[in-house]
Amino acid sequence: MGSLLFHSQPNLQTLTIKISSQLENNISTTKSPKSHTLRAKVLQQVDTSLEQGNEREALALVKDLQGKPNGLRCFGSARQVPQRLYTLDELKLNGIDTLSLLSPQDLTLGSIERNLQIGVGLGGFCAWRLLGLSPQELLVLVLGVLFLGSVDSIAFNGGVGNLVLDTIGHTFSKKYHNRVVQHEAGHFLIAYLLGVLPRGYTLTSLEALQKEGSLNVQAGTAFVDFEFLEEVNAGKVSSKMLDRFSCIALAGVATEYLLFGCSEGGLADIYKLDSLLKSLGFTQKKADSQVRWAVLNTIILLRRHEGARSKLADAMSSGKCVGSCIDTIEEAIDTTDL
Structure with missing residues (x-):
């Protein structure tokens, strides 16, 4: 060799x-x-x-x-x-x-991603209760979010999602930032x-x-x-x-x-x-x-x-x-x- x-x-x-x-x-x-x-x-x-x-x-x-x-x-x-x-x-x-x-x-970004998903879910629930959305409107909202995620996955290879997760990780996790460096x-x-x-x-x-x-x-x-x-x-x-x-x-x-x-x-x-x-x-x-x-x-x-x-x-x-x-x-x- x-x-x-x-x-x-x-x-x-x-x-x-x-x-x-x-x-x-x-x-x-x-x-x-x-x-x-x-x-x-x-x-x-x-x-x-x-x-x-x-x-x-x-x-x-x-x-x-x-x-x-x-x-x-x-x-x-x-x-x-x-x-x-x-x-x-x-x-x-x-x-x-x-x-x-x-x-x-x-594990760090995985944890951040799970917390974001929980936050989005809770946000959708609060919006439904506070704004009085009908089941049909809530369904449209959920489908819209899923559609945007699909567009990111296909057009940008998940780039938008990675950008969001990585930015949050560097901003709020010193451990993550140090590990990357x-x-x-x-x-x-x-x-x-x-x-x-x-x-x-x-x-x-x-x-x-x-x-x-x-x-x-x-x-x-x-x-x-x-x-x-x-x-x-x-x-x-x-x-x-x-x-x-x-x-x-x-x-x-x-x-x-x-x-x-x-x-x-x-x-x-x-x-x-x-x-x-x-x-x-x-x-x-x-x-x-x-x-x-x-x-x-x-x-x-x-x-x-x-x-x-x-x-x-x-x-x-x-x-x-x-x-x-x-x-x-x-x-x-x-x-x-x-």
Whole structure:
């Protein structure tokens, strides 16, 4: 499979890496003002290229500084676990319960949706009693609501309903808002460490609507993925590209699992990965092997760089641009942790 930085297969119990807080706190002392200025200038150009839709130029700028001491040391520099078949017991030895990780259930939005349905029902009942609506008028009202819901489902793929639920969730549930931020920070960090440039991100459906002008676009992190799409269109995806896609797809649910013990969002990410593996003709055994490796690899990377992910989440929550988020990662990770 893809290019590996580990040349042997160590005992899995030793794979969980602890971050040295002392090294992390001293990161700023190892970077010269000159190197920081150079990186800041290039990242500003990257942001400009991305805003103009010139993804190839943005990626070229990043690759030009990739791995250089005064440039982007962390881009594509992740130290990964060997690619092989891992058993469920081996994952458990590393504290990974795949059932909790790969079976997300959005309990927060589900609860909000049920409360809204109850509220609409009570509102309809109150309107019926206060306004003296006849049974026929009440029926027309109910059918009208159902019709609007059907139109949203067909024309906008449920976009209006998702927009309402997501907006309410971010407004009234700090838990939901924080979970979404951490989820997207996981996607962003893993992509960058594996050599895939994030193109932009949105944290709410309302923000996605404002940026994209479409109700069919959900909040999330987008990537400069023309290389991946070219391989998909050619009908042949390289093992290295598949490894990247697998880890990035699972990074959100993996982040939630590490922070909260289970994942609520990310079901669509899992479906996308499953769909890709099926389109490539993977048998169930081969697909399971790919997913288990990706889960282990992603979890270990997130554990190793927990401090960077936390700072990145703060930057994303503040609405920082892609270049600033990348700079946050570079500042937070010491070369000895790569």
